Amino acid sequence: MTHPRPVVFMGVDTHLDIHHLAVVDQLGAPLGDTQVPATPAGSAAAVVFAAGHGEVAAAGVEGTGSYGAGLTRFLTDAGIVVVEVNRPNRAERRLAGKSDPIDAYAAARAAASGRARTVPKDRTGTVEAIRAIHTSRRGAVKARTQAMNQLRALLVTAPAGLREHLRALPTHELVDACARLRPGHDLADPTAATKTALRRLARRIQQLSEEITDADIDLDTLTRQAAPTLRAQPGVGPDAAAKLLITAGDNPHRIGSDAAFAHLCGVAPIPASSGHTTRHRLNRGGDRQANNALHTITLTRQRHDPRTRAYTQRRTTEGLTPRDIRRCLKRYIARELHPILTADLAALTT
Template identity: 60%
Template sequence: MINQQPEKEVFAGVDTHTDTHHAAVVDPLGRPLGDREFPTTTQGYRALLMWLITFGHVQVVGVECTGSYGAGLTTVLSAADLTVVEVNAPDRGTRHTRGKSDPIDAYAAARAAASGRATAIPKSHTGTVEALRQLRVARASAIKARTQAINQLIGLRVTAPEPLRASLTGLTRTTLVNRCFRLRPGVDLTCPTEAARYALRQLARRIRMLTEEIDEVTERLTMLTTSAGPELVALFGVGTETAGQLLVTAGDNPERLRTEAAFAALCGAAPVPASSGRTDRHRLSRGGDRQANRALHMIAVVRMRYCPRTRAYVARRTQQGLSKKDIIRCLKRFIAREVYHALTRTHNGSTTPST
């Protein structure tokens, strides 16, 4: 009878870049078994996967930048039923003592996966929320460009020659854009007045074009956000913008966040101890996803102004001696709990309200 040896258990790590990924494999004790570089192509991802399994049974793969450089590789590894965890890049202190190279970073990622220090499950990037994220990038870029164009338009109006400047003074922003759009410059652009007319009209055209683009993308974002998180949008004070950001933060697989406390920490809304001596207090967290934290802050501000229940809570906590900053921290933590349950109920297909 032939005795079959059990398959060796190994752990892997990947240091990701734009054009290449460097992979490394270690045993359960963190001892190096091998490392190799692969191109960031479909064939390269498959070759990396086949190379990993030659070492034995891959328990966990630690990948850096799973939301950017390592997104494609993470999708391939997850499709192969490998457990992938997000690994943070080594800090400056570690790099100062151990040096910096692709193999060093890859082995560090593998050892983080082997020790259990890296446990964060990456986003799946395969559903409606990923589509929502991409449209939000396009909309944010258009808004930034429009704001820049408006500032330039106002600046040119201030420095425009008389009487052109006088004809554009005292107008609202919308009226100013429309008035500049209807300007008819002459053919002689060596004249400062005609050049100013031409520049103002070009900026007004750009602003109107960007406004149409923003409106079009916003309409599609509203549809995607309502489809991806109907219970989230139904919460008091949650609009399309804040709901979209919170959906993107949680990802297409919000079950990766095991508890509502984990989601609060991800959003930077978990209380951070700030006690010393006889002082026992907590402070606002400065970590986590700052855009998600901003979304929670905006929801809290809206509720403090318009929600009777929240207004009563703020009055009660103010009488107890809490500062406005501490009250907002408490509200953001409560809102994070509400958002988490809304996200998980939507993902699980349940409509039972949370307690």
């Protein structure tokens, strides 16, 4: 007579080069732990090690969107349920200490107890492609802003003749003029050295602007392909659509309701009541990129959407401040866009 295999749970503390794996039973009792390299072969070894203790019911993985992304994909392909595990809070760490085995066992127990229930993003579809393009665009925007600030700061201390010639120009003309500067060959001369630096910064800005333009074209194409109905909504441009899609991931079923989506975007008010006082406070958590996307959509609709303009006017007469009105609108927009977003992604994956 064959006996059924015991049910076990995995927990993984992920790192750049290695992962520490722990296995517990249904009651959270430790069964063993090991260390594997952060490679496909290491992921396979982790599955073999966990399966040697019983039937793996679920795996709790820290950092499914960073160091644990490759392991998460491998476990999912192997048919193992993966849940996202947050790192232990500070109070628990002060009591239990900090080490890779401790964190791995904590992740396994979080999966076993059901405390960790968040389904990680699926990173195998069009949304992952959008995330890659958007990441490069965001980096280019930051680098261009930094280069522009450096150019203007250098212009402030430039020799008088050069400064007076360039300081009154608008930004676009300033960059073009600096890119055309001819510094000469005597770099020991402050004017020549300043012209050289300004030209290099200006050409860097031009190159980054081209990268941003190319990324915008790619995002426009990809977001229209992935979420055409979402893109048709008022105020939803390529950047805002990309941020919302990245927040949702390629598996929209993991967000069960518009309330969950609002919390994920950081636009759901948090109860802060006590005693006879009933109030809510601003939610400063959630995905700040998605929050920024909803903020952009809100501002655009307040300027151009008749329905939103009428709502803003009505709430203003009721005594709400512009900031409170925007917060209400962001929550309403999250409620409106959630079913549209999930329907578009569901159609994309079928």
